[in-house]
Amino acid sequence: MAATTETISPDWEFDRFDDGSQKIHAEVQLKNYGKFLEEYTSQLRRIEKALDDSIGDVWDFSLDPVALKLVPYEQSSLLELIRTENKVLNKVITVYAALCCEIKKLKYEAETKFYNGLLFYGEGAPESSIVEGDSQIQMGRFVSFLQELSCFVTRCYEVVMNVVHQLAALYTSNRNESKIIETSGVHFLTMYEHLGELLTVLLTLDEIIENHATLKDHWTMYKRLLKSVHHNPGKFGIQEDKLKPFEKLLLKLESQLLDGMLFQGCVEQQFDSTNGGVSVSKNGTFAEEFAHNIRTIFSNVEVKLGEASEIDQRDRYVGLCGLFVLYFHIFRTVDKKFYKSLLDVCKKKCLFLLRDVQSFYVFVSSWMMKMESILSKEQKTEKFAEDLTNRCNVFLQGFLYACSLSNIIKTTMNLYMSMQKPMTKTSVKALCRLVELLKAIEHTFHRRSMVVADSVCHIAQHLQYQALAAIAVAKKRVISDKKYSEQRLDVLSALVLAENTLNGPSTRQRRLVVALALNVGTQMKTFKDEELLPLQLVMKKLDLISEMRERVRAQCDCCFLYWHRAVFPIYLDDVYENAVDASRLHYMFSALWSCVPAMMHARHLESYNILLKCYDKEIMEVLTEHLLDKLCKEIEKDLRLSVHTHLQLDERNPFKTGMKDLAHFFSLNSIRFFDRFIDIKAYVTHYLDKTFYNLTTVALHDWATYSEMRNLATQRYGLTMTEPHLPSQTLEQGLDVLEIMRNIHVFVSRYLYNLNNQIFVERTSNNKHLNTINIRHIANSIRTHGTGIMSTTVNFTYQFLRKKFYIFSQFMYDEHIKSRLIKDIRFFREVKDQNDQKYPFERAEKFNRGIRKLGLTPDGQSYLDQFRQLISQIGNAMGYVRMIRSGGLHCCSNAIRFVPDLEDIVNFEELVKEEGLSEETQKAARQLDFVLSDLTRNSAEGTEYFKMLVDVFAPEFRSAKNIHLRNFYSIVPPLTLNFVEHSINCKEKLNKKNKVGAAFTDDGFAMGVAYILKLLDQYREFDSLHWFQSVREKYMKEKRAVSKQQNVQSNNQDEKLLQTMNLTQKRLDIYLQEFEFLYFSLSSARIFFRADKTAAEENLEKKEKEETSKASNDTLSVNSAADSVMK
Secondary structure: OHHHHHHHHHHHHHHHOOOOHHHHHHHHHHHHHHHHHHHHHHHHHHHHHHOOOOOOOOOOOOOOOOOOOOOOOOOOOHHHHOOOOOHHHHHHHHHHHHHHHHHHHHHHHHHHHHHHHHHOOOOOOOHHHOOOOHHHHHHHHHHHHHHHHHHHHHHHHHHHHHHHHHHHHHOOOOOOOOOOOOOOOOOOHHHHHHHHHHHHHHHHHHHHHHOOHHHHHHHHHHHHHHHHHHHOOOOOOOOHHHHHHHHHHHHHHHHHHHOOOHHHHHHOOOOOOOOOOOOOOOOHHHHHHHHHHHHHHHHHHHHHOOOOOOOOHHHHHHHHHHHHHHHHHHHOOOOHHHHHHHHHHHOOOOOOOHHHHHHHHHHHHHHHHHHHHHHHOOOOHHHHHHHHHHHHHHHHHHHHHHHHHHHHHHHHHHHHHHHOOOOOHHHHHHHHHHHHHHHHHHHHHHHOHHHHHHHHHHHHHHHHHHHHHHHHHHHHHHHHOOOOOHHHHHHHHHHHHHHHHHOOOOOHHHHHHHHHHHHHHOOOOOOOHHHHHHHHHHHHHHHHHHOHHHHHHHHOOOHHHHHHOOHHHHHHHHHHHOHHHHHHHHHHHHHHHOHHHHHOOOOOOOOHHHHHHHHHHHHHHHHHHHHHHHHHHHHHHHHHHHHOOOOOOOOOOHHHHOOOOHHHHHHOOOEEEOOEEEOHHHHHHHHHHHHHHHHHHHOHHHHHHHHHHHHHHHHHHOOOOOOOOOOOOOOOOOOOHHHHHHOHHHHHHHEEEEOOOOEEEEOOOOOOOOOEEOHHHHHHHHHHHOOHHHHHHHHHHHHHHHHHHHHHHHHHHOHHHHHHHHHHHHHHHHHOOOOOOOOOHHHHHHHHHHHHHOOOOOOOOOHHHHHHHHHHHHHHHHHHHHHHHHHHHHHHHHHOOOOOOOOOOOOHHHHHHHHOOOHHHHHHHHHHHHHHHHHHHHHHOOOOHHHHHHHHHHHHHHOHHHHHHHHHHHHHHHHHHHHHHHHHHHHHHOOOOOOOOOOOOOOHHHHHHHHHHHHOOOHHHHHHOOHHHHHHHHHHHHHHHHHHHHHHHHHHOOHHHHHHHHHHHHHHHHHHHHHHHHHHHHHHHHHHOOOOOOHHHHHHHHHHHHHHHHHHHHHHHHHHHHHHHHO
């Protein structure tokens, strides 16, 4: 004892010693755990923020961040599940369950991998774009798939053989052999159903290969290619010894797969064991059992076919036919009566009428409402079982609707295709409606995933409870019977097994074991008829409920639409025509998306992504052509017609022509398809934005129309349009300076000058708008061409003025004009003392009338009108020169605004030299200095172009040989009178419908008069006429006379006379106002030419400046000399 204590005590004693380390360790762990919880909480918060819009009970089909899988799952093998005291029964059930599981796996592999791999072979490359050799390359990639298929088929053969042998071994007719278990009354229907499923797989593969022309063609081409390789293997870099085994493999694949004999090869196997094993064909008991099960399956299938409660009976019918053929090949006997019944089922017509669509529409809509209402109710504890039953029935009803819809759509479409008959548009629309309803059912289940998931678990448990209760009753009955027999023991063991298996999650394996156990347990009338049918119904419900999500998904899978995608354009046309129901697009795109998982099994291309891209491109092209583009054009047309209602358009009365409310399309959520979201509203908005922008840039005068259409699109359709930020009335560049310079003679005649705003306005135009040119346009143009263009422009203006002054001189030299002017000057000198030094208004009017007598041009213009136009053109040219100078200053100031201090500009060349940088850098710095100094000088001073143009012409104008021009100041009064009459006439035309000749400004005349008076140095002479004072006095006198008359006549109350007087008063006001405007414009224009000084005074000022500068230069030279002497 002591020794034992000594051995244990040191460790134990050490453990018991508390040194505080455990506490520290626990605190550290606790701290780490707290930290983890904090991080996890913040992570959950971030996820919640990201999903805050979509969080809730409702799940969006296209945005699934998390998916729920409801299939029950457990890590228990069949051996663990099948445990009873009856070892023999255990073995039988285990073998059959294992075989059924194997068949299910093979069926799943065929449906996902092999069907799709074969079906999609050759897809993804349009016939027109196939390059020579592509077919062989595709088949080369596909050979490995065919090899896998060959292995799969071999495995199917083996499983079929094993199933037949296992069943034959159980149902033996050899009396010498002891029976494994008593089989009288035991019918393993489940085994035969599974065997039928496997035979269906082989039949389906046969059908796919038999009808696949592309596969066979490519196979033939590939064999030819192999023959070429065989003749010259070195050319292709292949070893000859490897070629023969490959050829053998191909021959094997062809004979096994491509001859359409898969099913036949399976049923024609030698089922009788040659080495004295299981006897099959001579086994009478097995033959009877086989025939009995076939009849049982037939009776189950026939009742349901074409009924509302039909689920998978059509697929089971194919399996039944397979079983019948297998039975014949094994036992070589045919029940002709049954054979006839089997064929008669095929003749059941599946009539599909349009009214069915309407009724289905009502059924599915009401079911969806039921789903929403039953799932939104809170479950009451006292009515829990009743509530679960209701939910179960609603779920199953939805599933049955999905089955019916799926069967109708597939049968109808495939019948049309196999019979090669065209479908009517009405049928296409009806079938598409059914596809939508099918997807609506799937979406409803998905949308309420959370509640469905919660309910399914409870419903499954409730159904298990019902089944267990029924089995318990039967078990009690068996136990109470005291007669002992092995058969009774088997029944009891089977019921115990079913009971034990049901006590657990409702997995597929457990349900299979229960089904097999009940095949044994229902013999010897252990269940009464009224008990057995409800139990079978409960087990069927349990099967459906346990795999509800997967079964719904399988039934609502619209993968078949890939082969019928020709209906999609017709469907889109229908959606467009009936825009009210636009939201159904989501369902159709969901159906089209169903094809994608199947396409991922394609093996003939380099990658299945090529096939997906082709599919995506095709669907998007159809959508764009048949819906999006039509929608864009219709919306644009509607906006245009709405904006141009003032024009004579076609009838747009909605009561006569009908009306489509396309706004429904814009309330749709984005449609998810592949890696994009199709936003119809954004697509149309972008189209309209682009169209309006492009058309506005082409025709800027339509900016207002497109702006109105943009506003209307927002109001009528709720589209958020982008502001184009295009100039509304004018282009920033305007007419180019170069263009004006080259055509200055055209420019001055077609444009009118406004002195105050410094803007040129086009006189007339064939378009809706008039072009304008202002300082900003000129500045932009100078920035484009450089400041050098300014001097060239002034030079061109000088050339133009020379030509115009020649015409001016000729007019002034004309005898009629010269004589009249001399006479007027002499008259004014004689009467000026009497008229208070004012030029008589009547004399100017008389001159005007006299000139008109000399003759008129074809368009009714006198010589004085033409002379006025000449002066206006000269003035316009001067206005243009003024604008060039202003534009230059504007451009320079914009260019130099980034220089911090214009008074203190750094010399970059000196700085670069100090740093010793390269010659190129010095050159660049020198250039920068030059540009800066040039800009500084230009922005500070500008060039006095007016002074230049005065100085260049003045000596000639004032010379003795042009003495005839000295009379010009006396022609100004009649000229102004002519101008005012013309101006009033132009302004009055603005209010008339025919606006030819309308204008609101022509300051070129004032500019021209001011310029010419300056050139002739006649400001003093013109001022001596006091012309504008004379005009003012004349009109004021007349106004007073009219007012006096009005006062007199107001007593007589002659309305017509009063009206005439009012009009006279108004006319006098207008004339006086126009003369005032002209006086102000002329006064403004004179400022530009320094009207305050005469030519003699200017010359004197010039001399004084020259003398001052000379004196300052002399002083500088004396100072510099003195400095040198000092040094």
